[in-house]
Amino acid sequence: MPAAPWEDIELMHRLGLAARTLSMTDAASGAEEIIVNGVLAVCDPLGGLYLPETGTLVVSDLHLEKGAAFARRGIMLPPYDTVATLNILSAVITRYDPKLVISLGDNFHDRKGSKYLAPELRALIAGMARGRDWIWINGNHDPDGTVDLPGSCADELIYGGLVFRHEPSLISGKGEIAGHLHPLATVRRREKSVRRPCFASDGSRLLMPAFGVLAGGLDLRHQAMHGLFDREKLVAHLLGRDRIYSVRYTNLTA
């Protein structure tokens, strides 16, 4: 995540949606099917991307232990961010029961995060990983990989017609699923403007929304996003209260 103005986004929707999903009271997923580089992908309002052809669930920028990372520097953020993020992750895993989970980097907020993770949180992850494969892609916050967690670590993964990496490549984005930038989109209609995290894709590349509850985000119009997409084809798939809303980039502001 580059240094940038942080945006305030709506979090309670995802926390509530995760709770409803886990208690099975909410049958409809509100997800949206799209095609990335010829591969079918399902954007879920909980913030995960499911690829049915390979049974893969992708999440990005969990930023686990962000609270603890700040506390190490004397800023005592609530110590509940990890459990809150894992609860949402648990909900989306329950929904799709994937064969493989790919966590797309910045899995932990700093290098010490996975080493100092509390045993009960470690057990939560182990429980979720049981019976499936898990790949931790390394991010800029946690380049050294994870410690004592199920699954394996990698800088990059090519699988099922797609490339999975943390930072979007500046050379070629074809078939790339990336994170790092925490995209947000702002929809403006009449006097109202609404900003939400989003999946952003032009059909060739897809940028994942940040999954971590304290992750914040960066507007699609920000200069860090320049050159990543064919803007004429770019669609933002915004995370709404209980469904995905897909809006063309050129149409965000009416």
Place this chain on the structure above:
Amino acid sequence: MCEGVKPSFLPVRDYLIGVDIVETSSSGRDAALLPRPFLKWFADKGWQPRAHQLELLSRATAGESVLLIAPTGAGKTLAGFLPSLTDLTRRGKIPPGSAFTGIHTLYVSPLKALTVDIERNLMKPVTEMGLAVTIENRTGDTPQAKRQRQKLNPPDILLTTPEQVALLLANKEAERFFKDLKYVVLDELHSLVTSKRGHLLSLGLARLRRHAPALQTIGLSATVSDPMDLQRWLVPQGEDPAPPAGLVHVTGGAAPDITIMKTEDRIPWSGHVSTYAMPEVYEEIKRHKTTLIFVNTRFQAELLFQTLWTINEDNLPIALHHGSLDVGQRRKVEAAMAANKLRAIVATSTLDMGIDWGDVDLVVHVGAPKGASRLAQRIGRSNHRMDEPSKAILVPANRFEVMECQAALDANYLGAQDTPPVGEGALDVLAQHVLGMACAEPFDPLELYEEIISASPYADLSWEMFERIVDFVATGGYALRSYERYAKIRKTKEGRWRVSNPQVAQQYRLNLGTIVEATELNVRLVRRGANGALGRGGMSLGKVEEYFLEQLVQGDTFLFAGKVLRFEGIRENECLVSNAFSLDPKIPAYAGGKFPLSTYLADQVRGMLADPDRWQKLPDQVRDWLNIQLERSMLPKKDELLIETFPRGKRFFMIAYCFEGRLAHQTLGMLLTRRLERAGARPLGFVATDYSLAVWGLNDIGAMIKADRLSLSDLFDEDMLGDDLEAWLNESYMLKRTFRNCAVISGLIERRHPGKEKTGRQVTVSTDLIYDVLRSHEPDHVLLEATRRDAASGLLDLSRLGDMLKRIRGHITHRDLDRVSPLAVPIMLEIGKESVPGEAHDAVLEEAAEELIAEALS
């Protein structure tokens, strides 16, 4: 807020002013109280000390703490310093080689500029009398070397701000520095005590008393509604409170000459800007030497400034002054003002306080003053001498404001006061103070608790709450105790709390203070090149809040710094704009009043409505309006709540004339719509003004009331402040703003230091996200408690709403009408202008998403 800033050593004619506390001639007493150099100095100048100055001096010399309440131009500041100056004169110069001597007098003012002003004005007589007294100021602008020197070799009198006091007290050498402190002079006390800065200062004062138990306080204040509040504030409270500080109250001064602007034009039904009256205002400017035009908000200032210039045929020098303008520009305006080069200045509250500005002979107050005391203080800007009447003209922006102005006018003549009470000390401030005290030296919790409850705002703080705050400071105070190893302060074996490492103290110093600025971006004027590219550089115009910019897209035009600007975009931390070459800004700036209507004025307006005899003073248009209202519907009695219902378009409206201010009405609106929803009225929305509340829905609310399917007394029952409030708060966006302030002040997160985000040295995190995570995992966390308390008195105005619900119980009158009533017109015109944040967000997304679906299907 503006009185007695400049020490006035005034000519003899000034002692003619009536002082109600002591005899006016007191030469025998002078000799006993004043050392020879003073008597000689007064005599040389042909001046005489004023009675209240001597009264204060004699009581302070006898060991008393004193509160001096005096109007503009009474020589308040000299009075405040006389005890110090005479004492220091008697002490004489400290011989070289003596033991270290700490400061003798600490002067605290809310404004940096004031300390500089006071230094200059005090040094003059001190030099003329040849007194061996050293006076220095210390503010955020004081160079590091000078600060360092001040610690080694303190002046006798130190002039400073509440934040600097806190900084000095958090230092290891605080005890040495303050051990000889004899007097603490607190200027503009009435404005300080009601804010969080006042809370911080009260805690600092408690600590100062520990270092110098015999210290005396001298409070200087404008007139307040309850002086006893301040008299107690000045002395230790707690289990064994000291007798309240003595009171020296100066009354008198010439009654101000205030009128309401008469206009040929139609007085608007609603709105907040008085552009209609600008031709008349312009005529007044021409008739006077220097006119000060006060408005309530920055946007009003911008708009009126522009309007005045469009009719400024004589090219009179008219300037603009508000807090968002670039400092350089403001200083230029101030200098021009002081040099009497301006004929008029349009200003917001940035000019409320403080310093003398040239020869102002007229104050024009645009928009309703919202509070009688505020009006009195602003009018005090003109003619800073007690014996000449100030001249002021009020320009109401709409018809309700006409009544409000008339009420304020009556109040000013009557000397009624509606300053807010001191209130309970904020918990976030307490957390900041606790950390500061640990930075000074390891503290014993019991001792610190006793010290804290000796500060009047914290007199009722429970031990349990204190412990929670200490826990919060140490590790965040979370039920999940996972941060013990990162604790900022730790308990030693001796049971004292100390800071864990020096970085904690550094962090404290960087984050100190209670003023949290909204995130602002610098506005820079750039040129568009021939190829359409934006140039670099360009003039900085000032700062504008991020939330305002968020609603703009490139090409939008808006008013700022007296210009119509075109929004070009945001580059790094700057908002780029170009000249719009148009007179018609596209984005209507939010122009709502900044201050809610005061309880006192609301009461007056209700009284005026109920009493046709008092309408004589009102303009014909307004009187006619009220008379038609009487024919078509009715006017409520003073303690009655009038509810009107009527259909309009395809909606059914309910208007409640509560007169409790916009904030309380907004809260009431949120709660009423919940209740109406449950009652099956299918409410769609509401809008609130200072005077009334309008709710509308799909079902006929009037018919429901008449058929007894909806009971108004149940609807307005006080129990709405229970569960409904709780439920609403849990979804409210309003609390997030309050939470952000609490998080910064309490030290939970770091302050944003402008410029540092860019270099990446400072990482920020969204407080909205923190709020959501905390609320869903530990809803009774101490910082959420602090947030709710703040909101109850601030944004939500719960106490006022509660008082109103009590007052109207059994006094609700319903009128079911077939069409909109005259009294309802103002609020009906507000509908659609202001939207409630946080509502119907997903509906906007759905609308946008449907366009994509439509595109796919077509």
